[in-house]
Every structure is written in structure tokens, then in C-alpha cells.
Amino acid sequence: xxxxxxxxSHVSVSEGALVLLRCxxxxxxxxxxxxxxxxxxxxxxxxLKYTTxxxxxxxxxxxxxxxxxxxxxxxxxKPSAHMSDAAEYFCAVSDQWNYQLIxxxxxxxxxxx
Amino acid sequence: KAGVTQTPRYLIKTRGQQVTLSCSPISGHRxxxxxxxxxxxxxxxxxxxxxxTQRNKGNFPGRFSGRQFSNSRSEMNVxxxxxxDSALYLCASSFADRGVPYEQxxxxxxxxTVT
Numbered sequence: 001x002x003x004x005x006x007x008x009s010h011v012s013v014s015e016g017a018l019v020l021l022r023c024x025x026x027x028x029x030x031x032x033x034x035x036x037x038x039x040x041x042x043x044x045x046x047x048l049k050y051t052t053x054x055x056x057x058x059x060x061x062x063x064x065x066x067x068x069x070x071x072x073x074x075x076x077x078k079p080s081a082h083m084s085d086a087a088e089y090f091c092a093v094s095d096q097w098n099y100q101l102i103x104x105x106x107x108x109x110x111x112x113x
Numbered sequence: 114k115a116g117v118t119q120t121p122r123y124l125i126k127t128r129g130q131q132v133t134l135s136c137s138p139i140s141g142h143r144x145x146x147x148x149x150x151x152x153x154x155x156x157x158x159x160x161x162x163x164x165x166t167q168r169n170k171g172n173f174p175g176r177f178s179g180r181q182f183s184n185s186r187s188e189m190n191v192x193x194x195x196x197x198d199s200a201l202y203l204c205a206s207s208f209a210d211r212g213v214p215y216e217q218x219x220x221x222x223x224x225x226t227v228t
Contacts (some may be wrong), residue, residue, distance in 0.1 A: 014227070034216060043203055043219035088155065094215045100146075100169050101217060105155050 002027045002093050006104035014112045019063075019078040021107050023091035026072060033074040034092045034101065035065055044090060050074060062083070086111045115140065117165075117206050117220035125226045131192040134223045135145040138185050138206030145187040146217060156203075162187055163209055191225075193212060199227045 007022040025031055032051050036044040048059025056069040061084075065076045074091060092102040118137045119133035126132050138145050146169075147159040162181035179189040185206075191198055201224050203216035 007207075032215065036219075041222075042119075043221045045219070046216060085145055085153075099217070100158070100161065101215060103156050103158075 001033070001093070001103045002098070004091050004093050004102055006091050006103035006107050008107055009105065009107045012112060013081045015083055016080050019076070019081045019085065020111065021076040021089050021091075021109065023065075023074045023076065023093040023104060024072055024095045025074060025091070027093055027095060029095045029097065031093045031095055033065075033067060034094075035063070035074075035076050036063075036090045036092065038088045038090065038106075040087075046088070048067075052107060058073070062078060081109075081111050083111050083113070108110065117204055119202075119204050119220035119221060119223050122221065123224045123226075125228060126194050127228055128194055128196060130194050131190060132194060132225060133188055133190045134202055134225075136140055136187045136204030136206075136220060138187070140203075142206035142208055142218070143185055144207040144215075145181055145185065146207070147187070147189050149161045149173075149204065150201040150203055150222070151199075155225075158192075159189065179206035187211055194227045196227050199225060201225075 003026045005024045034049045035047040037047045038044045050057045050067045058064045063078045088106045088108050090106045092101040144163045144205045146161040149157045150197045160168040165181045176192045181187045183193045203222045204220045
């Protein structure tokens with residue numbers, strides 16, 4: 001069965017600092033991997049996705065993630081945090097056989113001025 | 114292209130009542146999923162409908178039900194409301210064609226408060 005683990009329910013960084021949100025998955029078949037962002041009182045918005053091909057994926061708002069098969073990871077990074085990045089971030093996995101996303105518990109990103 | 118819409122956005126109900134929430138997916142999307150989101154439990158999958166049939170189901174009691182219409186619009190119903198049903202209910206739609214990565218597009222949610 002597939003599963004997703006997000007390390008850290010809360011991550012706090014200073015404005016301008018590197019953002020690193022961790023996601024590890026388990027899947028017995030090649031995975032599709034997603035990061036979603038949720039701003040307060042809103043639905044979830046797709047940030048970026050990995051399906052096949054290039055393992056470094058760029059998304060919206062300057063975020064990127066790298067698929068590392070050997071480490072079963074798909075960590076989300078941004079070189080320089082902005083106050084507007086404060087939100088909750090969710091990692092999710094699916095595959096070509098399952099019409100269902102398996103979700104991580106989410107990580108709240110806090111930006112300190 | 115219009116996004117996923119959910120109505121109503123906010124709802125206040127009393128324990129024991131029932132409620133119906135509505136979701137209109139993105140045009141062309143045949144899959145609609147429902148989620149419950151609470152601070153304590155996070156994002157919990159309720160069920161998924163595809164072409165008017167329930168295809169996947171989460172671990173929720175039978176008080177939670179749903180349906181999908183021929184135009185892919187979906188409703189979910191919660192009967193005999195309990196205080197613990199207070200949550201943000203999210204609807205997501207997907208193209209869900211075979212071989213296409215299953216990415217979902219979310220509506221803004223319906224905030225249900227049970228008093």
C-alpha cells in the first residue's frame with residue numbers, strides 16, 4: 001500500500017531563508033507525486049507534480065521539488081522565503097493504477113519577519 | 114475554464130439535523146472526490162464518484178453519503194449531524210482518464226459548523 005510521511009507538522013523559517021519541506025513516500029510501483037498548498041480558509045492548490053521524466057520539477061511561486069527514487073523522497077524547496085508563502089503544504093502520491101491520492105498529514109510553514 | 118465550485122460556502126446546523134453540500138466540477142472532469150478537513154484529523158478522504166458510481170470510499174460511517182449526477186455534479190449528505198462533524202468539506206475534481214496522472218483540482222470548501 002502507498003503511504004506518505006511529511007516530517008514536521010510545523011516548520012518555521014525567517015523571511016529570505018531557504019525553505020525545505022520534507023516528504024517521503026512508499027509505493028511498490030512508479031509513483032506520481034504532488035505538492036499542494038492551502039492558504040487559510042481556502043481549498044488546496046496544485047503547486048507542482050512529478051509524473052515521469054526530469055526528476056527536478058519546478059512549480060509556481062518559485063518552488064521546486066526533486067524526485068529521488070533511491071531515497072523515496074520528494075522534498076519541496078524554495079531558495080528564499082517570502083511572507084506570502086505562509087500556508088499549509090501537503091504532499092500526495094498516486095500511481096497509474098489508482099484513481100486516488102494518498103495524502104501526507106501536512107506541514108504548516110511559518111515565516112518569521 | 115471555470116474552477117470547481119462548492120455551495121454553500123458556510124453553513125451552521127444543529128445536532129441531529131441533516132445537511133446537503135453541492136459541488137460542480139471543472140467542465141470535462143468526470144471524477145469528484147470529497148474530503149473532510151479538521152485541525153485534529155487533517156485531510157480525510159470520504160469518497161470518490163466517477164460517472165455516477167462510487168469508485169472509492171474512505172472510512173466514514175454510513176451517515177455520510179454522496180451521489181453524482183449525469184452532468185458530473187456531485188452532492189454529499191450528512192444525516193444526524195454530530196458536533197464532531199464540524200469541519201471544512203472539500204470537493205476535488207479530476208479528469209481521471211486511464212494512464213493520465215490523477216491530479217485533483219479543489220474547490221474553496223464548505224465550512225460546516227454544528228452547534
